[in-house]
Amino acid sequence: MTVTYVIDGAEVTDLDRFWQVIGAAVNGPGGYFGRNLDALADCLRGGYGTPDDGDFVIEWRRHEISRRMLGHEETVRTLQRRLERAHPDNRAGIQTELDQARAGRGATVFDELVRLIEEEAPGVLRLS
Numbered sequence: 001m002t003v004t005y006v007i008d009g010a011e012v013t014d015l016d017r018f019w020q021v022i023g024a025a026v027n028g029p030g031g032y033f034g035r036n037l038d039a040l041a042d043c044l045r046g047g048y049g050t051p052d053d054g055d056f057v058i059e060w061r062r063h064e065i066s067r068r069m070l071g072h073e074e075t076v077r078t079l080q081r082r083l084e085r086a087h088p089d090n091r092a093g094i095q096t097e098l099d100q101a102r103a104g105r106g107a108t109v110f111d112e113l114v115r116l117i118e119e120e121a122p123g124v125l126r127l128s
Contacts, residue, residue: 002055009062013069015078015109025058026050037116044120056124058117063127070110075101078109 005025012018022040023031027049034040034048042048050056060066079098086094100106107115117125 002057003051004057004059005050007058007060007063007066009060009064009066009069012066014074015070018066018070018109018113022058037112040113041116041120044117044124054121057126058121058124059126059128061128067108067110070113071108072101072104072106075106075108 005022007018007021007025011021019033019035023033025031026033026043031049032043034043043050046052046054076098079094079101083091083094083098097106101108114125114127
């Protein structure tokens with residue numbers, strides 16, 4: 001039997017809130033389902049609250065609200081934080097992404113989340 005986890009896009013106001021919302025959807029209030037893209041990828045592969053047989057769906061309702069909230073402005077904020085902590089060898093690449101985001105170009109946080117979910121758990125994501 002397929003288990004459905006629901007994310008309400010109106011609750012996703014920034015990336016930090018996304019981690020809280022998806023954690024609660026999968027593992028209940030205060031639950032964990034990643035706090036960064038690498039951790040989300042691990043969680044999507046199983047063993048962090050989803051069924052062992054992988055028969056689950058993430059239904060992202062009102063995703064257009066999240067798409068706006070996790071757009072270029074949030075991408076800039078996220079990349080600025082990443083740049084502050086980055087190893088010196090990685091700063092130039094992050095700076096390039098940051099410049100693109102400031103210009104309203106390139107993938108957004110929303111785009112990266114959707115890409116990762118679809119890549120790590122094909123067919124699981126339903127945008128509505």
